[in-house]
Amino acid sequence: xxxxxxxxxxxxxxxxxxxLAASALIYTSxxxxxxxxxxxQLLAGAVAGKTYTLAGTVKDGSVRRAxxxxxxxxxxxxxxxxxRVRYTGLVPDPFREGRGVMVxxxxxxxxxxxxxxxxxxxxxxxxxxxxxxxxSNV
Amino acid sequence: xxxxxRALLIVAFAVALxxxxxxxxxxxxxxxxxxxxxxxxxxxxxxxxxLTFAILELAFLRSDFSFNVVATHSSTxxxxxxxxxxxxxxxxxxxxxxxxxxxIWSSLALRVTRRRVREVxxxxxxxxxxxxxxxxxxxxxxxxxFETLASVPQEGTGLNPLLRHPAMMFHPPMLYSGYTLFSxxxxxxxxxxxxxxxxxxxIVSTRRFALAAWLCLGVGIVLGARWSYTELGWGGYWAWDPxxxxxxxxxxxxxxxxxxxxxxxxxxxxxxxNASLVLATGTLAILxxxxxxxxILDSIHAFGASTLGIPFLILIGAMVLGxxxxxxxxxxxxxxxxxxxxxxxREAVFLLQNVxxxxxxxxxxxxTFFPLISEAVTGxxxxxxxxxxxxxxxxxxxxxxxxxGVGPLVPWRRLTLASVRRGFVLPGVAAVVTVLALLAVPxxxxxxxxxxxxxxxxxxxxxxxQELWRGMRARQASAREPxxxxxxxxxxxxxxxxxxxxxxxxxxxxxxxxxxxxSFQHAQDVSLRxxxxxxxxxxxxxxxxxxxxxxxxxISLGAVLDVSKDGRHVATLRTTRGFYxxxxxxxxxxxxFFGGESESEVGLRAGLGRDIWTVINPNIAPLAPIIDRxxxxxxxxxxxxxxxxxxxxxxxxxxxxxxxxxxVTAVARRFVTSPWPADFRFIVSPLATWIxxxxxxxxxxxxxxxxxxxAAARRRVSAGYAARVARELARTTQ
Numbered sequence: 001x002x003x004x005x006x007x008x009x010x011x012x013x014x015x016x017x018x019x020l021a022a023s024a025l026i027y028t029s030x031x032x033x034x035x036x037x038x039x040x041q042l043l044a045g046a047v048a049g050k051t052y053t054l055a056g057t058v059k060d061g062s063v064r065r066a067x068x069x070x071x072x073x074x075x076x077x078x079x080x081x082x083x084r085v086r087y088t089g090l091v092p093d094p095f096r097e098g099r100g101v102m103v104x105x106x107x108x109x110x111x112x113x114x115x116x117x118x119x120x121x122x123x124x125x126x127x128x129x130x131x132x133x134x135x136s137n138v
Numbered sequence: 139x140x141x142x143x144r145a146l147l148i149v150a151f152a153v154a155l156x157x158x159x160x161x162x163x164x165x166x167x168x169x170x171x172x173x174x175x176x177x178x179x180x181x182x183x184x185x186x187x188x189l190t191f192a193i194l195e196l197a198f199l200r201s202d203f204s205f206n207v208v209a210t211h212s213s214t215x216x217x218x219x220x221x222x223x224x225x226x227x228x229x230x231x232x233x234x235x236x237x238x239x240x241x242i243w244s245s246l247a248l249r250v251t252r253r254r255v256r257e258v259x260x261x262x263x264x265x266x267x268x269x270x271x272x273x274x275x276x277x278x279x280x281x282x283x284f285e286t287l288a289s290v291p292q293e294g295t296g297l298n299p300l301l302r303h304p305a306m307m308f309h310p311p312m313l314y315s316g317y318t319l320f321s322x323x324x325x326x327x328x329x330x331x332x333x334x335x336x337x338x339x340x341i342v343s344t345r346r347f348a349l350a351a352w353l354c355l356g357v358g359i360v361l362g363a364r365w366s367y368t369e370l371g372w373g374g375y376w377a378w379d380p381x382x383x384x385x386x387x388x389x390x391x392x393x394x395x396x397x398x399x400x401x402x403x404x405x406x407x408x409x410x411x412n413a414s415l416v417l418a419t420g421t422l423a424i425l426x427x428x429x430x431x432x433x434i435l436d437s438i439h440a441f442g443a444s445t446l447g448i449p450f451l452i453l454i455g456a457m458v459l460g461x462x463x464x465x466x467x468x469x470x471x472x473x474x475x476x477x478x479x480x481x482x483x484r485e486a487v488f489l490l491q492n493v494x495x496x497x498x499x500x501x502x503x504x505x506t507f508f509p510l511i512s513e514a515v516t517g518x519x520x521x522x523x524x525x526x527x528x529x530x531x532x533x534x535x536x537x538x539x540x541x542x543g544v545g546p547l548v549p550w551r552r553l554t555l556a557s558v559r560r561g562f563v564l565p566g567v568a569a570v571v572t573v574l575a576l577l578a579v580p581x582x583x584x585x586x587x588x589x590x591x592x593x594x595x596x597x598x599x600x601x602x603x604q605e606l607w608r609g610m611r612a613r614q615a616s617a618r619e620p621x622x623x624x625x626x627x628x629x630x631x632x633x634x635x636x637x638x639x640x641x642x643x644x645x646x647x648x649x650x651x652x653x654x655x656x657s658f659q660h661a662q663d664v665s666l667r668x669x670x671x672x673x674x675x676x677x678x679x680x681x682x683x684x685x686x687x688x689x690x691x692x693i694s695l696g697a698v699l700d701v702s703k704d705g706r707h708v709a710t711l712r713t714t715r716g717f718y719x720x721x722x723x724x725x726x727x728x729x730x731f732f733g734g735e736s737e738s739e740v741g742l743r744a745g746l747g748r749d750i751w752t753v754i755n756p757n758i759a760p761l762a763p764i765i766d767r768x769x770x771x772x773x774x775x776x777x778x779x780x781x782x783x784x785x786x787x788x789x790x791x792x793x794x795x796x797x798x799x800x801x802v803t804a805v806a807r808r809f810v811t812s813p814w815p816a817d818f819r820f821i822v823s824p825l826a827t828w829i830x831x832x833x834x835x836x837x838x839x840x841x842x843x844x845x846x847x848x849a850a851a852r853r854r855v856s857a858g859y860a861a862r863v864a865r866e867l868a869r870t871t872q
Binding site: 007022025026028032033034035036055064065067088089090091093094096102117 | 300369370371372373377477497500501504505508509512518519520521522523525526529530661663665735736737738755757759817819
């Protein structure tokens with residue numbers, strides 16, 4: 001076989017392999033990726049026993065801790081609804097009222113129970129604060 | 139001050155625009171004087187931006203709250219150390235830092251190369267100044283660090299407590315140094331493609347900057363990981379967060395580039411690949427800044443709302459289209475001079491290593507952007523978590539580490555049976571012995587992959603040690619020097635080569651720490667009262683006493699813990715949670731001291747065998763009734779003062795503040811005097827310290843490779859290189 005033809009075959013094989021690997025990667029990301037659900041979507045259609053990824057903002061005044069259990073509400077970014085979450089496990093330091101949070105939950109009646117250690121928050125470097133009010137130093 | 143800062147930004151923008159015009163005119167029509175003027179514009183830009191940045195720093199150090207960025211990112215109680223770093227915690231300050239660092243590194247690069255790559259440098263200057271103009275435009279029209287407030291607050295919001303960590307002082311400047319340094323080979327590659335000077339000269343001239351970029355970015359990434367481990371209260375160092383991934387992408391392609399450029403230098407091969415890699419790395423460096431600063435990762439919709447998104451997208455689009463266009467346009471000039479002689483050669487190992495690094499970069503890129511891609515394709519936002527990333531990156535990293543051991547043992551052009559016997563036997567034996575020894579340890583069968591990985595690391599370390607040993611022996615034989623002198627001599631004369639080997643060893647150790655600590659980590663959550671104990675992974679942990687400390691900056695509630703094993707004291711751990719005051723006055727006069735941001739101070743006993751890590755999460759709910767009572771009492775007192783005579787008001791308010799401070803201290807003290815159970819997370823991680831040791835070794839190896847070679851060795855390399863350039867020139871003029 002002449003060298004140029006050999007090189008072309010090698011190139012086609014390498015590109016095909018790369019294409020197949022990339023296709024596998026893309027396929028698995030769509031099948032393994034978990035859809036992020038808002039509070040409104042979960043309230044409308046979540047079924048008991050199935051795990052969902054809840055994404056939203058921690059509602060102001062909703063965080064409470066008791067006996068190692070964290071209670072909080074996650075509000076929908078588009079609608080005035082929120083779901084109550086009962087969570088145990090790792091709570092990253094950036095967790096706070098008014099901040100974005102993502103947690104895996106299962107429905108139990110009106111309540112959503114968080115899977116242990118599944119809470120994810122944004123990197124703190126992404127937080128921006130509102131400017132303080134003039135004279136606010138009490 | 140703000141006006142001067144704004145004026146300097148305008149001057150800098152004008153200087154950058156002038157520099158672009160002068161460089162391009164000089165390159166294509168006007169001659170050397172214009173080219174030199176364009177280069178000097180970069181020096182002037184660095185000077186102006188140094189002044190500009192100094193003004194911003196001064197505003198932070200003086201707590202000048204008339205600056206919006208100071209009011210929103212600093213306060214009078216922020217320690218001076220963090221006031222100085224708060225400048226780059228803001229969007230506006232970080233953009234200014236970016237362009238300032240770009241101007242400094244560009245000045246250095248153009249100064250160093252002023253007598254070389256004469257045709258390429260003017261175009262490179264124009265490209266670098268275009269980046270500078272872009273970022274200056276952002277700071278002038280979209281995110282000005284010199285925006286002032288109409289009504290000046292007496293106190294600022296303060297720096298986000300989670301960013302108050304020594305690693306955060308250096309993490310952003312190191313990352314940005316990495317990004318901006320990668321702009322230099324990018325700019326010279328564009329220059330080489332435009333001017334058709336595609337020999338190895340531009341690569342040799344900017345090689346050191348690519349290596350410095352790789353080193354700075356690597357140090358920045360490790361500092362971020364260390365900060366995450368010791369500050370964020372979750373016990374991990376890497377979470378595949380988009381912000382982390384953004385810095386990893388150019389680091390991966392940059393690693394590929396600093397390896398493959400050796401093939402172009404030595405054999406004139408992979409020119410298209412090298413040009414593509416360096417252009418991709420430069421683009422990914424801008425993409426990294428874009429990811430963090432544009433808000434695109436929150437949602438496609440957030441991207442639309444962001445003021446920075448569209449300008450960044452235009453720049454990145456232009457970079458991608460321009461890069462692809464130039465490579466296609468110059469493909470004939472980028473033809474390889476040689477073919478791969480054998481699949482068993484150092485060139486082939488480098489090529490495979492490059493393919494793996496690019497595959498890793500693609501995996502990370504896809505996973506990072508997947509939420510946006512899925513939202514665009516299916517209408518529903520979906521994300522992939524760490525298990526998805528691990529599924530692809532772990533096997534690829536496995537092969538990568540193995541190749542870092544194989545590479546130094548394989549000769550250029552072709553591997554022979556004799557070189558296999560000479561190079562592979564000892565490392566191979568070390569690998570097999572390590573795997574067998576580890577599998578004999580009870581419990582190791584639970585994670586056989588970790589044992590195999592340790593074997594691969596043993597292979598790498600032995601191969602590096604063997605190369606150092608052989609170099610030393612050869613030098614001993616020729617120079618008749620004692621072993622340490624011979625070793626130092628051989629490393630000194632071949633800094634790039636041996637520095638690279640040390641990097642391989644350090645990186646293998648780092649990944650060994652990652653593999654073992656994540657495979658055999660034990661995490662446990664417990665709730666304890668003072669005096670109570672818990673058993674964690676064979677250790678007895680006793681909550682000895684609660685602690686509290688009230689300062690102007692924060693209130694800290696914590697614990698002292700005693701760790702023992704089989705009755706023998708192992709460590710005393712101290713962990714606290716700091717509560718920072720809120721600026722929200724609706725939380726009450728006392729309550730606001732407990733209602734702001736909070737952060738963990740980790741209790742850590744780092745050891746060569748294992749780390750014992752803990753954080754406390756003191757539930758402050760039991761303090762709520764006493765805080766409410768304090769709020770009511772002080773509000774009544776404040777109302778009484780305000781309704782009293784005006785002349786006594788200031789003194790009375792000051793007295794009330796003194797009483798308030800005492801009350802806040804007393805409330806915090808309740809955590810010690812009437813303690814209630816506190817929640818703790820304990821993590822025992824074997825070999826976690828080796829992650830940081832490996833990182834330090836990698837850093838030292840990189841520094842060694844970066845350090846200029848002694849004059850004699852440099853002359854030899856230059857002579858070889860000059861001969862090569864002459865050959866290439868002869869070929870192009872035929």
